[in-house]
Amino acid sequence: MLTTWNDGAVKSAIVDFVARITRAGGPDFVRPAERIAVFDNDGTLWCEQPMQAQVFFLIDRVKQLAAADPALATRQPFKAFLEHDHATLHALGKPAIMELFMTTHAGMTEDEFDVIARQWFAQAKHPKLGRPFDRCTYVPQVELLAHLREHGFKNYIVSGGGVDLIRAFAEEAYGIPREQVIGSSAKLRFEIKDGRPALMKAAELGSFDDREAKPQNIGLHIGRRPLLAFGNSDGDLAMMRYTLGGPGPRLALLIHHDDAAREVAYDRDFKLSPLADALDNADGYGITVVSMKRDWKVVFEGKT
Amino acid sequence: MLTTWNDGAVKSAIVDFVARITRAGGPDFVRPAERIAVFDNDGTLWCEQPMQAQVFFLIDRVKQLAAADPALATRQPFKAFLEHDHATLHALGKPAIMELFMTTHAGMTEDEFDVIARQWFAQAKHPKLGRPFDRCTYVPQVELLAHLREHGFKNYIVSGGGVDLIRAFAEEAYGIPREQVIGSSAKLRFEIKDGRPALMKAAELGSFDDREAKPQNIGLHIGRRPLLAFGNSDGDLAMMRYTLGGPGPRLALLIHHDDAAREVAYDRDFKLSPLADALDNADGYGITVVSMKRDWKVVFEGKT
Numbered sequence: 001m002l003t004t005w006n007d008g009a010v011k012s013a014i015v016d017f018v019a020r021i022t023r024a025g026g027p028d029f030v031r032p033a034e035r036i037a038v039f040d041n042d043g044t045l046w047c048e049q050p051m052q053a054q055v056f057f058l059i060d061r062v063k064q065l066a067a068a069d070p071a072l073a074t075r076q077p078f079k080a081f082l083e084h085d086h087a088t089l090h091a092l093g094k095p096a097i098m099e100l101f102m103t104t105h106a107g108m109t110e111d112e113f114d115v116i117a118r119q120w121f122a123q124a125k126h127p128k129l130g131r132p133f134d135r136c137t138y139v140p141q142v143e144l145l146a147h148l149r150e151h152g153f154k155n156y157i158v159s160g161g162g163v164d165l166i167r168a169f170a171e172e173a174y175g176i177p178r179e180q181v182i183g184s185s186a187k188l189r190f191e192i193k194d195g196r197p198a199l200m201k202a203a204e205l206g207s208f209d210d211r212e213a214k215p216q217n218i219g220l221h222i223g224r225r226p227l228l229a230f231g232n233s234d235g236d237l238a239m240m241r242y243t244l245g246g247p248g249p250r251l252a253l254l255i256h257h258d259d260a261a262r263e264v265a266y267d268r269d270f271k272l273s274p275l276a277d278a279l280d281n282a283d284g285y286g287i288t289v290v291s292m293k294r295d296w297k298v299v300f301e302g303k304t
Numbered sequence: 305m306l307t308t309w310n311d312g313a314v315k316s317a318i319v320d321f322v323a324r325i326t327r328a329g330g331p332d333f334v335r336p337a338e339r340i341a342v343f344d345n346d347g348t349l350w351c352e353q354p355m356q357a358q359v360f361f362l363i364d365r366v367k368q369l370a371a372a373d374p375a376l377a378t379r380q381p382f383k384a385f386l387e388h389d390h391a392t393l394h395a396l397g398k399p400a401i402m403e404l405f406m407t408t409h410a411g412m413t414e415d416e417f418d419v420i421a422r423q424w425f426a427q428a429k430h431p432k433l434g435r436p437f438d439r440c441t442y443v444p445q446v447e448l449l450a451h452l453r454e455h456g457f458k459n460y461i462v463s464g465g466g467v468d469l470i471r472a473f474a475e476e477a478y479g480i481p482r483e484q485v486i487g488s489s490a491k492l493r494f495e496i497k498d499g500r501p502a503l504m505k506a507a508e509l510g511s512f513d514d515r516e517a518k519p520q521n522i523g524l525h526i527g528r529r530p531l532l533a534f535g536n537s538d539g540d541l542a543m544m545r546y547t548l549g550g551p552g553p554r555l556a557l558l559i560h561h562d563d564a565a566r567e568v569a570y571d572r573d574f575k576l577s578p579l580a581d582a583l584d585n586a587d588g589y590g591i592t593v594v595s596m597k598r599d600w601k602v603v604f605e606g607k608t
Contacts, residue, residue: 033481110523154483167527177337178527179458188523190516190542197542197549199523206524212494219414219492219503220510221525223471223482238494238501245501 002147003297004140010253010295013288014144017251021227022151028249032152036226038218038239039145041159041166041183043232043273044255045174047129047136047300049264051272054161056133057120061104078103102203105162106186109198117168129300134169140296141230145174148228156226158218159183160210160235160273164201182217184209210235215242226250232257233273237285240278244286252287254278259293262300306451307601308444314557314599317592318448321555325531326455332553336456340530342522342543343449345463345470345487347536347577348559349478351433351440351604353568355576358465360437361424365408382407406507409466410490413502421472433604438473444600445534449478452532460530462522463487464514464539464577468505486521488513514539519546530554536561537577541589544582548590556591558582563597566604 005011021030042048062081066073073082077096080088089096105113126136145155155176159166163183170176185206188199209217215238218226229236229243232255240252256279257266268276282289292299309315325334346352366385370377377386381400384392393400409417430440449459459480463470467487474480489510492503513521519542522530533540533547536559544556560583561570572580586593596603 033475036483110527111529163524163527171337179340179525181527185524188520190519190546197519197545199519199546215494215501215503216492220467220489221483223414223467223485241501242494242503 002140002143004143006295006297008295010288010290013251014147014253017228017249018147018151020249030227030248034224034227035148035151035153036156036222036224037148037153037228038156038158038214038222038226038230038243039141040214040231040233040236040239041157041161043257044230044236045137045141045145045157046133047126047138047263048273049257049266049270050128052161053126053133053136054165055272056124056127057117057165058100058104060120060124061116062100065103098205101162102186102205105164106201106203109193109200110164110188111198113164113201114168117165121169134173135301137173137301138296139298139301142174144230145176149175153228154180156180156182156218156222158209158214158239160208163209182209182214182221212238214239218242229253230255231278233270233275234277235273237278240287241285252285253290254282254287255290255292258291259296259299261293263292306444306447308447310599310601312599314592314594317555318451318557321532321553322451322455324553334531334552338528338531339452339455339457340460340526340528341452341457341532342460342462342518342526342530342534342547343445344518344535344537344540344543345461345465347561348534348540349441349445349449349461350437351430351442351567352577353561353570353574354432356465357430357437357440358469359576360428360431361421361469362404362408364424364428365420366404369407402509405466406490406509409468410505410507413497413504414468414492415502417468417505418472421469425473438477439605441477441605442600443602443605446478448534449480453479457532458484460484460486460522460526462513462518462543464512467513486513486518486525516542518543522546533557534559535582537574537579538581539577541582544591545589556589557594558586558591559594559596562595563600563603565597567596 002011020028023029039045042052072078077092077099121134126133129136148155157166157176161183163181163185166183167178167181170181186201187204187206189202191198191200207213225246226243228251229240230253231240244250244252267279268274306315324332327333343349346356376382381396381403425438428437430437433440452459461480465487467485467489470487471482471485474485490505491508491510493506495502495504511517529550530547532555533544534557535544548554548556571583572578
């Protein structure tokens with residue numbers, strides 16, 4: 001049971017929690033329908049260093065689009081993006097980032113995006129790990145997901161990443177079906193395209209699924225307060241606090257990336273998704289901190 | 305199998321469809337993960353006449369709130385609503401309706417609303433059927449939901465009704481868990497209330513889940529095109545067309561309320577949710593029309 005986790009307080013806390021809420025007739029028994037677990041994705045279920053897979057996907061897509069339409073490369077913000085002109089990108093600000101996302105993640109049907117995403121996963125490689133992105137998942141977490149599933153849990157991903165990119169690989173990589181993925185999303189528009197009813201991904205943000213939006217989207221999509229939440233940044237804190245706010249036993253876990261040898265050691269200085277408040281005040285919040293270095297026997301598949 | 309459905313073309317179409325997509329090794333086999341069925345609620349799974357349960361709930365809630373705060377009854381739109389002053393209500397228009405909904409369905413936490421909804425279901429009675437609202441469900445539909453579930457389907461409700469009211473009874477009445485209910489919703493706001501992290505229902509519309517919004521919300525929440533859709537009004541047409549637009553066998557069913565003896569005969573003149581386009585053009589859309597009179601052996605529990 002959880003053979004890829006090292007024995008210790010954290011592993012015991014997880015195993016004991018699951019045993020406690022599934023013990024039939026016990027005081028803390030929770031019926032299967034209420035066994036909801038929520039996981040952040042980037043940095044919690046797979047590697048987010050040096051940047052989230054989403055960003056690598058964005059870069060590859062802008063290059064593909066510019067190759068098909070050279071005029072794009074002469075327009076901002078694409079010109080600055082392709083030329084690594086960070087100063088101009090910074091000056092263009094948030095609307096530029098939004099335009100980059102919308103151009104690469106919208107303006108096509110859901111079905112069309114799914115094909116693009118799957119093609120990308122089939123070809124792209126993580127620059128540091130040298131393997132497909134969908135094989136940059138954390139082995140102990142995949143084992144934990146299976147352990148929870150075997151004990152009647154429904155596992156959800158609740159990620160700041162784009163929902164459709166995650167849906168394209170989550171079932172195979174994590175055993176998490178598409179309908180159990182909540183993420184950032186573009187608004188969808190029902191249209192008849194080429195005579196066929198389809199959902200167009202509009203160039204308008206639906207939800208940026210980070211911080212307070214995480215529990216809010218849990219309420220919208222799931223309608224139950226989770227029993228267990230797992231995150232790795234301050235973006236996951238609201239979701240963890242919401243989880244812990246329910247009656248009866250609850251468990252909130254926070255990965256601390258403290259393993260420079262096997263992955264990367266980082267927390268408050270990672271600008272794309274910092275960890276400070278949740279780590280500094282974990283005790284006060286009732287959050288269990290998982291040390292990658294101390295608690296995981298292995299990190300990535302095929303490596304220790 | 306489907307013993308509360310009369311033999312005939314419609315029952316055969318349903319039974320054959322399910323057999324076809326579940327036959328292992330068959331040309332139309334669909335793996336269980338992709339077996340999604342979506343059902344409208346009002347008029348499809350339970351009675352919506354003379355008004356939707358949502359409206360009766362709204363009336364009872366306004367009365368309760370006015371009893372607790374008499375000043376409310378002197379303010380519009382509540383005054384007009386309580387005095388059945390339709391002319392004034394009509395003149396106040398959509399913002400007034402929205403205020404009635406937001407006052408009764410928002411300004412409290414999700415947990416608090418759930419308690420209110422369950423108390424209402426425990427006490428309120430349908431004015432015509434003389435039984436609790438959650439026992440105004442259609443017996444043949446409850447049997448169909450079970451038939452689909454036994455064949456590996458995940459059944460979803462996709463309703464114009466408020467998601468939290470439906471979630472309060474759907475699991476018991478239909479075997480549909482809270483996370484498989486999509487409906488109209490207020491925006492949620494993560495807050496610390498009385499020291500406890502909670503989701504507040506804000507007085508702002510999140511989604512009015514009708515017409516085009518139905519397939520759009522299916523895309524957001526489920527991320528798969530359904531195999532089967534069941535509705536009863538033009539509000540369900542986009543969802544039915546989206547379902548039929550996928551490859552391989554698909555089934556879209558439309559209840560025609562043509563049974564004045566056992567329920568109510570109505571379609572295009574029911575202002576709260578008219579049926580015209582979907583009925584008039586069912587053949588062209590590829591929609592199978594279900595006649596309540598012809599196809600259902602019983603309608604309500606304990607009655608034929």
